[in-house]
Amino acid sequence: MSVSIKVLTKLNVPPRLALWVNLRLSPVLLNALGQESFKCPDDFGFYPHHVSCDKYWKCDNGVAELKTCGNGLAFDASDSKYLTENCDYLHNVDCGDRSQLEPPISTPHCQRLYGIFADEKKCDVFWNCWNGEASRYQCSPGLAYDREARVCMWADQVPECRSEEVANGFACANPGEVANAGSFSRHAHPEDCRKYYICLEGTAREYGCPIGTVFKIGDSDGTGNCEDPEDVPGCEDYYGDLDLKSIRKSELLAGLQSDGQSRQTQPKQLKPRPQKEN
Incomplete structure (x- = not known):
């Protein structure tokens, strides 16, 4: 002692x-x-702090220097040779017994300076925080951000999503009320030409047509497909003067179509979908 x-x-x-x-x-x-005193095992290397997950020791020529990762980051100690200096998001690091962390430093939309955090009001929005600067992301139509899995999932499968936010409150018809619908039915969004709903076993999920297309209501109840705007009466000018070729290219390069997450590009003004005449 x-x-x-x-x-x-x-x-x-x-x-x-x-x-x-x-x-x-x-x-x-x-x-x-x-632990504030540390003897370097080797002349050079990066070693985890014994009790703090966001602290580590940097050894240079046998001299130890205590370092601290950014607020919301943790030291990744997975390199068995101790030659890698890497601070990663807390949820990506296995801290083990290193349970201590620096107190949170928060900014608007950021619980810590670094990290990915759900929006407090909208379940389909999340924020990527880097050094306290928050970038807003929005899940694709019908999806919501799952705080545990940290991915966009179907809104009805995310507990934090209020019932009125799932498919914007759209309710499916009772079984048998939609003619010629088969195992599922498609229904146009009442306000947005690009969006539509799919009803499957009584559960409504919101979908969005690929960029550059809009949803065209089918001839039978519960049917429809995504078509070019000029082929859908009332939705011809949905995209206005947007350069659709550039938008498609940027989304493809960013890989947004594969992971269900996007900084959604919306037309300058949303035109209400024209009501179908009886």
Whole structure:
């Protein structure tokens, strides 16, 4: 226990009180105090802190320097050779027994300076925070951000999504009420030409046509397909003067069509879908 007494003495604790504290404090706390002193196992390398997941030791020419990852990041100690200096998002790092973290530093939409966080009000929106700067992302139509899996999933499968937000409150017809619909039915969004709903076993899910197309209502109830705007009466000018070729290219390069996440590009003004005449 003499090492712990030396540590307490360095903290200007009187010797008699240091002896009492040494006998009373838990071994875990004493171990944490002693960790501010570190002997490099090798001349160069990066070593995890014993109790803190966001701290690590940088050894340069045998001299140890205590480093701290950005707020919301943790030190990745998976390199068995200790030659990699890598701070990653907390949810990507297995901290093990290194349970301590620096207190959170928050900014608008960011619980910590670094990380991916769900929006507090809209279940299909999430924020990617880097050094306190928040970038807004929105799941594709019908999807919502799952806080545990950290991916966009069907809105009805995300517990945090309120029932009125699932498919924007659209309710499927009772079985047998939609003619010629087969095992599922498609229904136009009442306000947005590009969006539509699919009803499957009574559950409504919102879909969106590929960029550059809109949903065309079919001849039979519960049917329809995505078509070019000029072939859908009332939706010809849905995209206005947007350069659809550039948008398609940028989405393809970003891989947005494969992961269900996008910074959705919307027309300048949404035109209400024309009502079908009876």
